[in-house]
Amino acid sequence: MEFIGSLLGGTFYMPAPSALGWLVWFLFLGLIGHLLYRWRSLQPPIKGRAWGIFFVLLLLVLLTNLFLGAHLPSESALPPPGVPAEPFPPAMMIFSALPWMLAAGPLGPFGAAVLGGLAGLLRGAWDTHTVFSILDLALLSTLFAANMRQRFRTLTYSLFRQPLVSALLLIPLHVFIYVLGTFLTVPGQTAVRLDYALSNAGVAALSFSGEVLFAGLVMQVLAIAFPSAWGRSGPLQPSPSERSLENRFLFGTGTFITLLLLTLLIGDWVVAGRAARDMLRDRLASIAGTAAQSVPFFLETGQNMAVQLAADPRLLDASDPELSSILAQRMQSSPYFDQFIILDVASQSVLGGYPSASRATFGLFPEEEAGLSLAADGGVLIQIYTIPPLEPGEGAARVSFMVGIVDSLGQVRRVLIGRTDLGTNPLTQPLISSLAGMTGSEGAGMLIDDLGVILYHPNPGLVDTIYDGPHDPENPFSTHTAPDGTRQYVYYQRVEGRAWAVALNIPAWQAQELALLTAMPLSVMILLLAVVALFSLRFGLRAVTGSLRNLAVEADRIAKGNLDHPLQVEGVDEVGQLRRAFEQMRASLQARLDELNRLLAVSQGVASSLEMKDAVKPVLEAVLASGASSVRVVLSPAILPQNSIELPSRFTLGPAGDKYAHLDEQILQQVQGQERLVLSNVSRTRTLDLDPNLPQPASLLAVALRHENRYYGAMWAAYDQPRAFTESDARFV
Numbered sequence: 106m107e108f109i110g111s112l113l114g115g116t117f118y119m120p121a122p123s124a125l126g127w128l129v130w131f132l133f134l135g136l137i138g139h140l141l142y143r144w145r146s147l148q149p150p151i152k153g154r155a156w157g158i159f160f161v162l163l164l165l166v167l168l169t170n171l172f173l174g175a176h177l178p179s180e181s182a183l184p185p186p187g188v189p190a191e192p193f194p195p196a197m198m199i200f201s202a203l204p205w206m207l208a209a210g211p212l213g214p215f216g217a218a219v220l221g222g223l224a225g226l227l228r229g230a231w232d233t234h235t236v237f238s239i240l241d242l243a244l245l246s247t248l249f250a251a252n253m254r255q256r257f258r259t260l261t262y263s264l265f266r267q268p269l270v271s272a273l274l275l276i277p278l279h280v281f282i283y284v285l286g287t288f289l290t291v292p293g294q295t296a297v298r299l300d301y302a303l304s305n306a307g308v309a310a311l312s313f314s315g316e317v318l319f320a321g322l323v324m325q326v327l328a329i330a331f332p333s334a335w336g337r338s339g340p341l342q343p344s345p346s347e348r349s350l351e352n353r354f355l356f357g358t359g360t361f362i363t364l365l366l367l368t369l370l371i372g373d374w375v376v377a378g379r380a381a382r383d384m385l386r387d388r389l390a391s392i393a394g395t396a397a398q399s400v401p402f403f404l405e406t407g408q409n410m411a412v413q414l415a416a417d418p419r420l421l422d423a424s425d426p427e428l429s430s431i432l433a434q435r436m437q438s439s440p441y442f443d444q445f446i447i448l449d450v451a452s453q454s455v456l457g458g459y460p461s462a463s464r465a466t467f468g469l470f471p472e473e474e475a476g477l478s479l480a481a482d483g484g485v486l487i488q489i490y491t492i493p494p495l496e497p498g499e500g501a502a503r504v505s506f507m508v509g510i511v512d513s514l515g516q517v518r519r520v521l522i523g524r525t526d527l528g529t530n531p532l533t534q535p536l537i538s539s540l541a542g543m544t545g546s547e548g549a550g551m552l553i554d555d556l557g558v559i560l561y562h563p564n565p566g567l568v569d570t571i572y573d574g575p576h577d578p579e580n581p582f583s584t585h586t587a588p589d590g591t592r593q594y595v596y597y598q599r600v601e602g603r604a605w606a607v608a609l610n611i612p613a614w615q616a617q618e619l620a621l622l623t624a625m626p627l628s629v630m631i632l633l634l635a636v637v638a639l640f641s642l643r644f645g646l647r648a649v650t651g652s653l654r655n656l657a658v659e660a661d662r663i664a665k666g667n668l669d670h671p672l673q674v675e676g677v678d679e680v681g682q683l684r685r686a687f688e689q690m691r692a693s694l695q696a697r698l699d700e701l702n703r704l705l706a707v708s709q710g711v712a713s714s715l716e717m718k719d720a721v722k723p724v725l726e727a728v729l730a731s732g733a734s735s736v737r738v739v740l741s742p743a744i745l746p747q748n749s750i751e752l753p754s755r756f757t758l759g760p761a762g763d764k765y766a767h768l769d770e771q772i773l774q775q776v777q778g779q780e781r782l783v784l785s786n787v788s789r790t791r792t793l794d795l796d797p798n799l800p801q802p803a804s805l806l807a808v809a810l811r812h813e814n815r816y817y818g819a820m821w822a823a824y825d826q827p828r829a830f831t832e833s834d835a836r837f838v
Contacts, residue, residue, distance in 0.1 A: 107175060107176040107178075108174075108175045109174050109175060109176060109196060110172065110173065111171055111172050112170075112171050112172075112174070112196065112198070112227075112231040112232055113171060113231065115193075115231050115232070116231075116234075117230050117231055118230070118234060119229050119230050119234055119235065119236050120234065120235075120290060120291075121236070122235070122236060122237070122286075122289045122290045123289055123290075125289060126237075126286075126289030126290060129285065129289060130236060130237065130240060133237075133240040133244065133282075134240060136244070137218060137240065137243055137244050137247055140214070140244075140247055140248075140251070141214055141215055141218060141247060144214050144247075144251045147213060147214055147250070147251055147254040147255065148213040148214055148215050149211065149212070149213045149254075151212060151213075151215075151216060154211075155211055155212060155216075158208075158211050158212065159208070159212055159216055159220075162204045162205075162207055162208050162212075162216075162220055163204075163220065163223070165200075165203065165204040165207075166204045166205070166220050166223050166224050166227070167227070168200075169198060169200040169201045169203060169204060170198055170201045170224050170227040170228055171198075171227060171231065172198075173198065173199055173200060174196045174197055174198035174199060174201075175196065175197050175199070176193075176194070176196050176197075177194070177197060177308050177311050177312055177315075179194050179305075179307065179308035182194040182304055182305045182307075182308050183300070183301050183304045183305065183586065183591070183592055185291050185292075185301065186291055186292060186293035186297045186298065186301055186589075186591055194305045194308040194309060194312070195228075195232055195233050195283075195305075195308065195309045195312045195313070196232050196312060197311070197312035197313075197315045197316060198228075198232075198316060199315065199316065199319060200316075200319070200320075201224060201228070201316050202272075202316040202317045202319070202320035202321075203319075203320045203323060203324075204220050204224065205217050205220040205221040205224055205242065205246040205249070206246075206249060206268065206272075206317075206320045206321070206323075206324050207324070207327075208220045208246070208250070209246070209249050209250035209253045209254070209324075210253060210254075210327075210328075210331075212250075213250055213254060214246075214247045214250040214251050214254070216250075217246040217247060217249065217250035218243045218244075218246055218247045218250075219243075220246065221242040221243045221244075221245060221246030221247070222239050222240070222242065222243035222246075224242045224246075225238040225239035225240065225241055225242035225243060226238070226239050228242070233283070233286075233287075233309075234290075235286045235287060235290045236286075236290070237282060237283075237285070237286025237287075237289070237290065238286070240282070241279060241282040241283065241286065244278075244282070245275045245278065245279060248271075248274075248275065248278075249268075249271055249272070249275060252265040252266060252271040252274075253266060253268065253271065253328070256339050256340070256341050256342050257341070257342055257343070257344035257345070258341035258342065258343065258344060258347075259344040259346065259347065261344075262344050266328075267325065267328070268321045268324035268325045268327075268328050269318070269321040269322060269324075269325045271321070272317040272318060272320065272321030272324075273317075273318075273321070275313075275317055276310060276313060276314050276317065279309075279310070279313045280306055280309065280310045280313075283302075283306060283309045283310075283313075284302045284303065284306050285302075287301065287302040287305065288301075288302040294614060294618070295618070295621065296614035296615070296617035296618035296621060297591060297612070297614040297617075299614075299617055299621075300591075300592055300613055300614050300617050304592065349650065350646070350649075350650050350653065351643070351646045351647060351650045354642065354646050355639075355642065355643060355646070358642060359639055359642065362635065362638055362639065362642075363635070366631055366632075366634070366635040369631050370628055370631055370632075373624045373627050373628055373631065374620065374624050374628070376624075377620040377621075377623040377624035377627075378616065378617070378620040378624075380620070380623065381616040381617070381619035381620040381623060382594070382616045382620075384616075384619065385594055385611060385615060385616050385619070386582045386594070386596065389582070389594070389596035389609045389611065390581070390582070390596060390598070392539055392540075392542070392543070392550070392609060393581075393596050393597075393598035393607045393608075393609050394598060395535075395539060396536050396539050396540060396550070396552075396598070396607045397598045397599070397600045397601065397606075397607045398601075399532070399533070399535055399536045400536065400552070400600045400603060400605055400607075401600060401601065401602050401603060402532065403530070403532045403533055403536070404489060404504075404603065406441065406532060407441060407442070407489075407504065407506050407523065407525060408487060408489065408506060410439060410441055410442070410523070411442075411487075411506040411507075411508045411521060411523045412487065412508055414432075414435050414445075414508075414521060414523070415508035415509070415510050415521045417431065419431055420447060420510050420519065420521065421510055421511075421512060421518065421519065423457075424456065424457070425456070425457050428447060428456060428457030429457045429458060429459050429461060431457075432445040432447070432457060432458065432459040433459040433460075436459055440531065441523075441525060441530065441531070441532070442506075442523040442524060442525045443524060443525055443526055443529065443530075444458070444459070444460065444463050444522075444523070444524040444525075445458055445459045445521070445522070445523055445524075446458040446463075446464075446467055446521075446522040446524075447510070447519055447520070447521055447522075448477065448519065448520045448522065449518070449519060450477065450480065450481045450509075450517055450518055450519060450520055451481075451518075453469070453477065455467060456519065470490070470492045470493070470505070472490040472491070472492060472505070473490060473492070473505055473507065473522065476488040476490060476505075476507045477507070477520055480507065480509040480517050480520050481517055484509075484517065485509070486508060486509040486511070486517070487506075487507070487508055487509075488506075488507040488508075489504065489505070489506055489507070490504070490505045490507070491503070491504055491505070491554045491556075491558060491560055492504070492505050492524070493568075493569045494526070494528075494565075494568060494569065495526065498565045498566070499526075499528065499565055499568065500528055500561065500562070500563065500565045500568060501526060501527035501528030501533075501537065501552075501560065501561045501568065502527055502558070502559075502560040502561065502568055502569055503524050503525060503526050503527065504524070504525050504527060504560075505522060505523070505524050506522070506523040506524075506525075507520055507521070507522050508520070508521045508523075509521075527552070527560055527561055528561070536552070537561060540552065540561055540563075540607070540609075541563055543563070543609055543610075543611065544563045546611050546612075546615055547611070547612055547615070548593075548609065548610050548611035548612065548615075549562060549563050549564070549609070549610050550562075550563070550607070550608075550609050551567075551572065551607070551608040551609070551610075552605065552606075552607060553572045553605060553606045553607070553608055554604070554605050555603070555604030555605060557571050557572050557576070558570070558571060558572070559571070559572050560605075572608060574595050574597070574608060574610065575595050575597055576597050576606065576608070577597065578597065578599050581596055581597050581598060582594065582595070582596050583595055583597075584613065585610065587610075587612075591612055591613070591614070592612070592613035592614075593610045593611065593612055593613055594610065594611050594612075594613055594615075594616065595608060595609070595610045596608070596609045596610075648680075649680060652680045652683075652684065653680075656683060656684065656687055659687055659691070660687070663687075663690070663691055663694065668691055668694055668695035668698065669695075670691075671688065671691070671692075696833060697833075721738055721756045722756075722758065724738070724820070725737075725738065725756065725757075725758035725759075726758060728820070728822050728837075729758055729759050729822075731822070731834065731837070732824060732826075732828070733759060733822035733823060733824055734759050734760055734761040734764075734802070734823055734824060734825045735757060735758070735759035735760070735761035735762065735763075735764060735765055735802075735822070735823045736757070736758050736759050736820070736821075736822045736823075737755065737756065737757045737758075737765075737766070737769065737820070737821055737822075737823075738755070738756040738757075738810075738818065738819075738820045739754070739755050739769045739772065739773050739818050739819050739820075739821075740754040740755070740810075740817060740818040741773060741777070741816055741817060741818040741819075742754070743816070744815070744816075744817050744818070754818075755769060759823075761802075761823060761825070764800055764823075765800065765801070765802055765805075765823045767796065767799050768793065768801075768802075768805075768821075768823075771793050771794060772793075772805075772807045772819050772821050773818060773819050775792060775793070775807070776807050776808065776809040776819045776821075777809065777816055777819075779809070780808065780809055781806070781807065781808045781809070781835055782805070782806070782807040782808075782821070783806055783807075783830050783835060784804060784805050784806075785804050785827060785828060785829055785830060786803070786804065786827055787801055787802055787803060787804060787805055788801065788803075802823035802824055802825060803824055803825055803826050803827045803828070804823075804824040804826070804827055804828040804830070805821055805822060805823045805824065806821065806822050806824075806830055806834065806835065807819050807820070807821030807822075808820055808821070808835070
C-alpha cells in the first residue's frame, strides 16, 4: 500500500466516452432525476441552518476527495489500452465518502446527490478519469440518503436504515457502474476494453469498500446518537410489500430470479472464458511444439554438413583460388549455407571464402572470436553461435557453425566458418512461417537462443534483443503485460536437446473476444428469459391481485348492505372458487334479507287488522312473491265453531285463484300428520290422488298450521312450473 498526500500531483483529464457511452450517461442522469422526484417526500426543506451545513460539507468534499489517501497494490490491474505507462487503478481516499453520507440526514437525497456529484467530478478528473464517476457517486449518495430517511416498518427496510448495512449495499452497484463506465470510456476493441475494465474492477471495489465502510461506521455512531437528524422521529409506515401482494411476490421471487440469473450469467462468462483460454493455450502449444521440433533438425543438419566439409583433406593445404572454388562447389550443391570462410588459426587471416564479395566485408563477431580461441587452445572442434543479421532491420538473425580443421598430428590449423540466415534457410522456412503466422492473430512468434537473444521476431527492430517475457519451462502458459499496457498470453516452449526456445504471445483480448462470441448467445437468452419470467410473474400476479382487489370491493359493498351487485363467476381455480363463495354469500344474504323484509311486512300486515281475511292477505302475498300461481289457506273444520256457518274457512290469492281448490281436502289430510308437504313434480307423486280431468299444478309446497300442538289447517302454494324447493323456501313458508 502506498500512501498519498494529494491527488493534485496526478494528471487532470476526463476523456469523453463513446456515443453509446453518452447515451448511457444521460440514461443514468435521467434515473437520478426520476429517483429524486419519486422520493421528494423524503426531502427535508433546505433553509436557514441547512444552507450552512451544505457549504461546510461542500468544503469537506473538496478536502476529503483530493487529500489523504492510498493506492492499494494490485497485480491484476492494467494501464489503459495503448498507453505505455504503469497501471493507475482508483485510489482509496479514506475520508471521501463522509461528506455525502453526512448530507443524507439534514440535506436529504437532493443535497446528498449534489455533493456526491461534485465528489464524483473531482475523482473523475484526478483519479478514475471517467465522466461516469459523477453519476456514480451522485446515484449512490441518493440511494444512501433514501435508505436513511425512509420509515418503512418491515425488517428489511429497518436494516436498510442502518448506515453500515446501507454502505455495504452500495459496493456491488459501484463496481457495476465502474466497469460499465470504464468499458464505455477507454478506446480500443470491445474485448480489450472489457479486459481492462474487469482487471481494474477488483482494486476499485477494495478502494471504494474502504471508503464507504469507514464512513459507514462513523455514520452508524452518529445515527444512534442523533436519530432526529435522520428523519427518524416520524411514525413507521407499511412498506410497499405490505401494501401490495404483487409487490411482495415481485420483491421476493424477483430478487431470487435475478440472483439466480446473475449467477448463471457469471457462470456462463467464467466457463466461456476458461474454455477460450484453454483453446488458445492448446493452439499455442501446438504451434510452439511444431516449431520447436524443427530446430534440432536444422542445427544437426548444419553441423553435419559443416563437419563433412571440414573433413575434406584439400581444405588443410589448399590456397586460393582453389580453396574458394572448393567452397563454392559445396555451397552450390547444397544451399544450406550462404557464406563459407576458412581462417588461419594462428594469424586469424582469411584464407578463402565464398561468395567472394563477402570476403571484403568479413569480420568476426565477439562470439566467433571466442570460439576461434577455444578451437585453437582448447581443442573444441565443433561450435555453434548466433550472430546478428547481415543488415540491421532484417527479420531474422544468423547462425554460425565453426568446425576446426586438424592436421595429422591432431592440431587445429584452420577453422571453417559456415553462416546461414534463419530467414532464408530452406530448413527453417516452416519454422519461420509458423512463427510469422501469429501476426494474423495480432500476436508474435519468437525464436530465442540459449542466451535469451531473440533470433526471430515479426518486428525486425526486436531481433538481436534480449527476451524479457516469462520463461519458466515448468509453467509454459502464463500471463504477461505488454509494454503498451495490454495483457498477453505467452507460451514458452523449450527446444528438446538444446537450450533454445520458442516463445509465442497473443493478446488476451483474443480469449475475451472468443469468450464473448461463445457466451453472448446464452447470455442474451438468459436475459430474455429473465425479462419474460419477470413479466410473466408480474402479469400472473396482477390477475390474482386484480381478482382479490375486486373481491375486496365486493366485500366492502356487502359490508355496506349493497347486495344488488352480482359477481362475475369465472374459472374453477382457487380465485374462481373464492368468487363463487362470495357470490353465494351475497345471494344468501340478499335472500335472507328479502325474507326478513317480507316477514316484517307480513307481521306488520297481520298486526294491522283484526279481520281474518285482511290478516291472512299479507301472508298470502308474501308467499305469492316467491313465484307461486296460487296460495291458499285451508282451515280444518275441527277448529271452526259449530255455529260459524258464515265464517270463511278458505282463503286464496293469486292469478290461478280457485283453479286448484279441489286439492284442498287431500292437502289438509296430508299435512295433518306431518309438518310439510313438498312436491317438486306433482305429476309423478303418489301422495295425492289426482283426477286427470281436473287441472293440476306442476309443483306445490304445503305446511301445517299449528299452535301449541293444535292443528288449525294448512297453507299451500301451487306453481305452474316445476320448481326445486330449497330448505330456505320451506322455512320461509
